[in-house]
Amino acid sequence: MKFNHSHKTFGTYKILGTLLFSSFLSLNATAHELVLQVDQITKTKGVMMIALYNSADSYKGNKNVFNGQKVAVTQGTLTVNFGDVPAGDYAIKLYHDENENGEMDKNVIGIPTEGYGFSNNGGAMGQPSFDEAKFSVTDKTAISIHLR
Amino acid sequence: MKRRHFIAGSLAASGTVLLPNALLAANNPSLTATDKTPWQKGFAGVPEPFNTNSLRIEGKWPADAYGSFYRNGPARMERNGTRLQHWFDGDGMVHRFNINAKGISHRSQFVATEKYLREETAQRFLYNTTGTLIPNASNARNNDSVNVANTALLPWQDELLALWEGGSAYSLNPETLTTQGEKIWSDELAHVPFSAHPLLEKDGSLWNFGFLPYGKEARLLIYHISPNSKVIGFSNIVLPQRGYFHAFAQTTDYLIFYVSACIYEQGETFLSAFHWRPEVGSKIIVVNKNALDKPRWFDVPAEFVFHFGNAWQDNNNIHVVMASYKDASLMLNGMHKVMVGEQPEIEHAHITIANIDLQSGKVTLNESGVNLEFPNYSPDAAGPTTIYGTHAASPEHKFLGDSLAAIHPDKGLLNRYCFGAKVIAEEPLLISSTKNSYLIASYYNYDKQHSGIALFHANKLNDGPIAQAAMNYVLPLGFHGCFVPDNA
Numbered sequence: 001m002k003f004n005h006s007h008k009t010f011g012t013y014k015i016l017g018t019l020l021f022s023s024f025l026s027l028n029a030t031a032h033e034l035v036l037q038v039d040q041i042t043k044t045k046g047v048m049m050i051a052l053y054n055s056a057d058s059y060k061g062n063k064n065v066f067n068g069q070k071v072a073v074t075q076g077t078l079t080v081n082f083g084d085v086p087a088g089d090y091a092i093k094l095y096h097d098e099n100e101n102g103e104m105d106k107n108v109i110g111i112p113t114e115g116y117g118f119s120n121n122g123g124a125m126g127q128p129s130f131d132e133a134k135f136s137v138t139d140k141t142a143i144s145i146h147l148r
Numbered sequence: 149m150k151r152r153h154f155i156a157g158s159l160a161a162s163g164t165v166l167l168p169n170a171l172l173a174a175n176n177p178s179l180t181a182t183d184k185t186p187w188q189k190g191f192a193g194v195p196e197p198f199n200t201n202s203l204r205i206e207g208k209w210p211a212d213a214y215g216s217f218y219r220n221g222p223a224r225m226e227r228n229g230t231r232l233q234h235w236f237d238g239d240g241m242v243h244r245f246n247i248n249a250k251g252i253s254h255r256s257q258f259v260a261t262e263k264y265l266r267e268e269t270a271q272r273f274l275y276n277t278t279g280t281l282i283p284n285a286s287n288a289r290n291n292d293s294v295n296v297a298n299t300a301l302l303p304w305q306d307e308l309l310a311l312w313e314g315g316s317a318y319s320l321n322p323e324t325l326t327t328q329g330e331k332i333w334s335d336e337l338a339h340v341p342f343s344a345h346p347l348l349e350k351d352g353s354l355w356n357f358g359f360l361p362y363g364k365e366a367r368l369l370i371y372h373i374s375p376n377s378k379v380i381g382f383s384n385i386v387l388p389q390r391g392y393f394h395a396f397a398q399t400t401d402y403l404i405f406y407v408s409a410c411i412y413e414q415g416e417t418f419l420s421a422f423h424w425r426p427e428v429g430s431k432i433i434v435v436n437k438n439a440l441d442k443p444r445w446f447d448v449p450a451e452f453v454f455h456f457g458n459a460w461q462d463n464n465n466i467h468v469v470m471a472s473y474k475d476a477s478l479m480l481n482g483m484h485k486v487m488v489g490e491q492p493e494i495e496h497a498h499i500t501i502a503n504i505d506l507q508s509g510k511v512t513l514n515e516s517g518v519n520l521e522f523p524n525y526s527p528d529a530a531g532p533t534t535i536y537g538t539h540a541a542s543p544e545h546k547f548l549g550d551s552l553a554a555i556h557p558d559k560g561l562l563n564r565y566c567f568g569a570k571v572i573a574e575e576p577l578l579i580s581s582t583k584n585s586y587l588i589a590s591y592y593n594y595d596k597q598h599s600g601i602a603l604f605h606a607n608k609l610n611d612g613p614i615a616q617a618a619m620n621y622v623l624p625l626g627f628h629g630c631f632v633p634d635n636a
Binding site (some may be wrong): 042090105108109111112113115116121122123124147148 | 262286287288289290291335336337338339340360367369382384456467
């Protein structure tokens with residue numbers, strides 16, 4: 001898994017666009033704070049690579065990340081504030097880049113050797129679908145992902 | 149270079165990204181402990197390790213049989229009211245019987261696997277196991293998330309490796325039994341299945357394999373590891389059928405695998421996905437040690453094998469001693485029954501010698517008629533040699549043996565010792581000093597509800613133990629062990 005964070009700017013413009021063309025709605029009605037907690041981190045080193053997606057296509061294709069975060073891992077739990085995001089459906093993928101080589105390492109049979117997780121903590125059969133991983137932001141939202 | 153690229157390239161086509169708990173569907177069976185059988189305590193598990201300074205010894209333990217007798221087996225069978233349902237499932241506990249002039253002490257430790265530590269913290273089972281669905285199970289990251297390290301032991305350099313078969317070996321301190329972490333041979337081989345019965349090459353290197361019945365294609369991974377723990381050979385072989393196998397054998401030039409007719413299909417747990425399909429038959433795989441990517445297949449009738457005696461070659465023939473079952477009901481049925489207090493009616497394994505003619509491709513099977521499991525033999529043998537193992541002398545023993553026996557492929561049953569009709573005998577190990585050959589084994593007396601260890605002259609089993617040490621408690625019945633002599 002490799003996330004392309006170059007679309008963060010695109011995502012930011014998208015938010016701005018939504019706000020500009022939705023001026024008849026108040027800010028509070030369209031955007032809400034999204035906070036993520038990641039727990040069950042076993043190794044306090046490296047970085048947590050976190051990708052927030054707002055569509056099934058982007059989620060499935062690991063592209064057009066709506067908001068990407070790279071957070072140093074210094075303890076067993078970390079918190080990420082995505083700020084205000086427009087109301088809607090989102091899904092998160094993350095992995096713990098322990099050796100900071102920019103990708104999720106896998107062994108010879110393709111099984112991850114670094115921690116990872118998905119929103120709703122699904123994925124017993126590999127990566128869950130967007131529908132399985134999605135959550136709705138309709139108000140101030142806090143979710144947690146257990147790293148596995 | 150090139151090993152990394154070689155490994156990566158050889159697996160590029162597999163596309164296997166299936167996670168281990170993909171095998172284990174979520175469900176919530178009723179999990180109850182029962183106590184219907186007199187030997188149930190042997191399968192009940194224990195909550196705490198053992199620590200006994202001095203066992204009572206009967207007879208005189210000879211100085212040339214001093215050393216450390218290690219045993220491994222499933223021991224944590226229950227947490228927070230949830231009881232595991234298959235003998236393979238429990239968290240591994242490693243025992244050390246330290247035998248010297250001062251006497252015999254017994255200490256044990258649970259292997260502090262990732263699974264064990266997480267479940268200790270949670271005070272409940274978190275992960276589905278090989279044969280049990282856990283209520284509200286967590287998702288596994290990789291194979292080692294569910295590794296119980298409960299099957300066998302290997303002395304390796306200054307470590308003691310606790311082996312499973314679905315994931316990594318765990319490194320232990322041989323003195324204290326403290327867990328030192330997963331044994332990662334290389335980054336590419338992190339968390340891959342590493343089976344419980346590695347074989348030592350004469351040069352001190354190690355052969356082992358990984359069995360992957362799941363994924364798009366079932367696969368056999370072969371590993372060759374140098375004495376300084378470097379991966380010096382690797383092969384990734386697509387299997388012709390998804391048949392279960394647990395161990396392998398070697399000759400000077402060949403590795404031999406027996407792929408049974410117990411086929412991985414679908415099921416709620418890893419083990420319940422296996423089904424006995426006699427119509428597909430079994431396969432023997434022969435791999436030349438100098439051409440690991442060129443396996444040869446040989447069709448044989450459907451039987452089931454956990455363990456092998458030794459193997460040897462002459463001219464174009466390979467001869468392999470196997471402990472063969474008529475079917476897989478021990479694994480698929482018996483090992484569940486013993487966990488819920490029911491008496492399994494399982495036909496014992498019998499020693500069979502497979503003769504493989506590499507030229508004609510013909511395999512002949514010579515059945516000894518002698519029941520024997522947990523085979524052990526001298527690693528120095530280059531031809532037919534005495535095979536020691538557990539044996540059932542009493543007809544009421546429908547599951548595990550009550551005796552130790554010695555059998556020679558050319559001479560049949562040589563001698564045996566029956567502990568008694570209400571005793572379960574465990575894997576015997578050969579101890580060879582310069583003067584003597586001994587056999588050491590643990591046992592469980594379910595009439596008197598205690599366990600013990602016993603030492604025999606290997607060629608005089610009929611005479612009974614020359615020394616033994618009984619405990620006033622019951623050891624969880626285990627699988628395999630090793631003996632490290634004091635002068636090693």
